[in-house]
Amino acid sequence: MDNKRTSRLGEILIEKGLLTAAQLDIAIKEQRSRRKNMDPLDQQFAAATSLGEILIELGFIDRLQLNRGLNWQALLRKMTMAMAFCAPFMSFAPTAAAAPKASSSSSTATYTLPLTIQAENYSSMFGMQAEATSDVGGGKDMAYIDANDWLKYANTAFVAPATGVYKITYRVASPGGGGSFALTESDGSIKYDTVSVPSTGGSQKWVNVERTITMVAGTHSLGITALVRGSGFNINWFKVEYMGSPLPVTIQAEDYTSMSGIQTQATTDTGGGLNVGYIDASDWMSYSKSMIYIPTAGSYNITYRVASPGGGGSFALAEADGSVTYDTVSVPNTGGWQTWVSVTRTVNLTAGAHSFKITALARGYGFNINWFKVETPSGGAVSSSSSSVASSAPASSSSSSVASSVVSSTSSSVTSSAVSSSTSSLASSTPTSSSSSSAPAVASSSSSVASSAASSSGSPIQSTVSGAVGFSWVAPTQRENGTPLDITQIGGYEFRYRNINDANYTYVTINDPWMNYYNFNYLSGTYIFQVATYDTNGLYSNFIDVIPK
Ligand code: CA
Ligand code: CA
Numbered sequence: 001m002d003n004k005r006t007s008r009l010g011e012i013l014i015e016k017g018l019l020t021a022a023q024l025d026i027a028i029k030e031q032r033s034r035r036k037n038m039d040p041l042d043q044q045f046a047a048a049t050s051l052g053e054i055l056i057e058l059g060f061i062d063r064l065q066l067n068r069g070l071n072w073q074a075l076l077r078k079m080t081m082a083m084a085f086c087a088p089f090m091s092f093a094p095t096a097a098a099a100p101k102a103s104s105s106s107s108t109a110t111y112t113l114p115l116t117i118q119a120e121n122y123s124s125m126f127g128m129q130a131e132a133t134s135d136v137g138g139g140k141d142m143a144y145i146d147a148n149d150w151l152k153y154a155n156t157a158f159v160a161p162a163t164g165v166y167k168i169t170y171r172v173a174s175p176g177g178g179g180s181f182a183l184t185e186s187d188g189s190i191k192y193d194t195v196s197v198p199s200t201g202g203s204q205k206w207v208n209v210e211r212t213i214t215m216v217a218g219t220h221s222l223g224i225t226a227l228v229r230g231s232g233f234n235i236n237w238f239k240v241e242y243m244g245s246p247l248p249v250t251i252q253a254e255d256y257t258s259m260s261g262i263q264t265q266a267t268t269d270t271g272g273g274l275n276v277g278y279i280d281a282s283d284w285m286s287y288s289k290s291m292i293y294i295p296t297a298g299s300y301n302i303t304y305r306v307a308s309p310g311g312g313g314s315f316a317l318a319e320a321d322g323s324v325t326y327d328t329v330s331v332p333n334t335g336g337w338q339t340w341v342s343v344t345r346t347v348n349l350t351a352g353a354h355s356f357k358i359t360a361l362a363r364g365y366g367f368n369i370n371w372f373k374v375e376t377p378s379g380g381a382v383s384s385s386s387s388s389v390a391s392s393a394p395a396s397s398s399s400s401s402v403a404s405s406v407v408s409s410t411s412s413s414v415t416s417s418a419v420s421s422s423t424s425s426l427a428s429s430t431p432t433s434s435s436s437s438s439a440p441a442v443a444s445s446s447s448s449v450a451s452s453a454a455s456s457s458g459s460p461i462q463s464t465v466s467g468a469v470g471f472s473w474v475a476p477t478q479r480e481n482g483t484p485l486d487i488t489q490i491g492g493y494e495f496r497y498r499n500i501n502d503a504n505y506t507y508v509t510i511n512d513p514w515m516n517y518y519n520f521n522y523l524s525g526t527y528i529f530q531v532a533t534y535d536t537n538g539l540y541s542n543f544i545d546v547i548p549k
Contacts, residue, residue, distance in 0.1 A: 312364020358527025
C-alpha cells in the first residue's frame with residue numbers, strides 16, 4: 001500500500017485518458033486524509049484508503065475503468081521486471097504501444113465490496129459461450145449453459161470485511177425456468193448456495209435474483225457451476241454485497257466508528273473491558289461499520305447496558321445515517337457510575353442491513369453505556385401485549401419446584417395487596433428438568449419470562465405517578481414449592497414497566513441478588529410496574545404487579 005504504487009495507478013489512468021491530473025490530486029489528498037484519520041487495523045482501512053476505490057467513490061472513474069487500469073498496471077509491472085532482468089542485454093526502452101492487450105485472466109486484483117462481476121469476465125470456463133446481451137448496460141452474457149458447465153472468477157478476488165451475511169444478486173434470463181446453479185469458492189472448496197432460475201419469459205428478459213449466504217472474513221473468489229439446464233438460462237452478471245452480522249449481535253459501546261464528546265474508561269461490569277462515559281447532551285457514537293443483518297421486518301429487542309448515579313439521562317437510537325430514529329431510551333438511576341443494569345426496549349426494524357447511532361438527549365445525573373445488544377424476541381414474546389407474554393417454560397406445570405416467590409411482604413414500600421397476590425399468583429413454576437439446562441444467570445430479558453401476573457391475577461394494577469418512582473424489596477427465601485432458596489441461588493430481579501398507552505414494556509434487569517432497592521427516573525402518567533425474580537439458571541418467577549413508593 002505504498003503511495004508510489006497507487007499514484008502509479010493514477011498516472012496510468014491519466015495516460016489512458018480516463019482521469020485528469022486535477023482529479024488525481026483531489027483523490028490523493030482524500031486518500032492521505034483517510035490514512036491519517038483511520039486506524040490501520042480497522043477492517044475497512046484497506047478498502048477505504050485504496051486510491052482506486054476513492055476514484056470510484058468520487059465519481060471520476062467507474063469499476064470497469066478501474067479494472068482496466070489495474071490490468072495495465074499489472075502488465076507494466078511484469079514488463080518492468082522483465083526489463084530489469086534483460087537490461088544488460090537491451091539497448092532500447094519499451095513503449096506503451098508495445099504493451100499487449102489486457103487479458104482478465106493474466107492478472108489478479110483484490111476488490112472491495114460491493115462488487116459487480118460480469119459473467120463474461122471469468123478466469124476460466126467450461127462449456128458455455130459468451131454472446132451479446134440486450135440487457136441494460138449492454139456488453140455480453142454467458143449462454144449455452146448445460147448441467148456441469150462452470151465459470152471461475154479466480155481473477156476477481158475480493159475482501160469480505162467480516163464473517164457474516166452477504167447478499168448475492170444474480171442477473172439472469174430464462175425462457176421457461178427450471179434451471180439451477182451452485183455458487184462456490186472458485187477453487188470449489190466451499191459450496192455457498194443453490195440458486196433456482198425462474199422463468200423470465202425470454203432468454204434476453206432479465207431479472208435480478210437475490211440470495212443471502214454466510215461467508216467468513218477474508219479474501220474470496222467465486223465460481224458458478226450449472227446444476228440443471230431446465231429450459232436453459234443465461235447469466236449477465238452477479239453482485240456481492242456485505243449485509244452485516246447475523247443476530248444476536250452485541251456491540252461494545254466503545255467500538256464506535258466515530259463519535260463526538262464522549263470518552264472511554266475501564267469498566268467493572270461483568271466481562272470487563274471499557275465503557276463509554278462523560279456523556280453530555282448531544283454527544284453521540286456512530287456504529288456505522290458494525291452492520292447488522294435483519295432477516296425479516298418486525299419487532300426486535302435492543303438491550304442497553306447502562307449505569308447512572310442518579311438517572312434522568314436519555315438517549316436516542318437511530319440509523320447510523322440518520323434516516324430513521326427508532327427510540328428514545330430513559331436511563332434509570334442504577335445507584336452508581338459502575339452499577340450496571342440492562343434496559344431492554346422493543347423496536348421495529350425493516351429487513352436488510354442496519355447500523356446504529358446513539359445520541360445523548362439529556363445528561364441528567366450522567367450515565368455510562370457498556371454495550372448494546374440486538375436480538376430476536378423469543379417467540380415474539382416482548383412485542384406482544386402484557387397479557388400474552390409467552391412462557392418459554394410451561395407455566396401450568398407446577399409439579400416440581402423453582403420459581404421463587406418474589407416481593408416479600410415485609411418490604412414496607414411494596415403494597416401488601418401486591419404482595420399477597422404475588423404469593424398466590426406465583427403458583428406456576430418451571431419443571432425441574434428445565435433447571436438442569438444451563439441458561440445464563442444474566443438471562444436475556446425476554447427469553448425466559450414465565451407467564452405474566454396478569455394472566456393469573458386479573459388486570460395489571462395501574463399506578464398513576466408524578467415524580468421519582470422507587471421500589472424496595474426483600475429477597476425471597478423459598479421457591480414456589482417451599483424449597484429453601486438461598487440468596488446465592490438468585491440471579492437477580494427484572495422490572496418491567498409501561499405507560500398504559502404504550503404497547504411494549506421497558507425491561508430493567510438487575511443482575512445483583514443483593515440489591516434491594518431501585519429508583520426509576522421521574523415518571524409522569526399512569527403506568528403498570530411488574531417485577532420477577534430469576535435464579536442463577538435463568539428460571540423466572542411470574543411477573544407480579546408492584547406499586548411504587
Ligand atoms: Ca455481462
Ligand atoms: Ca464495553
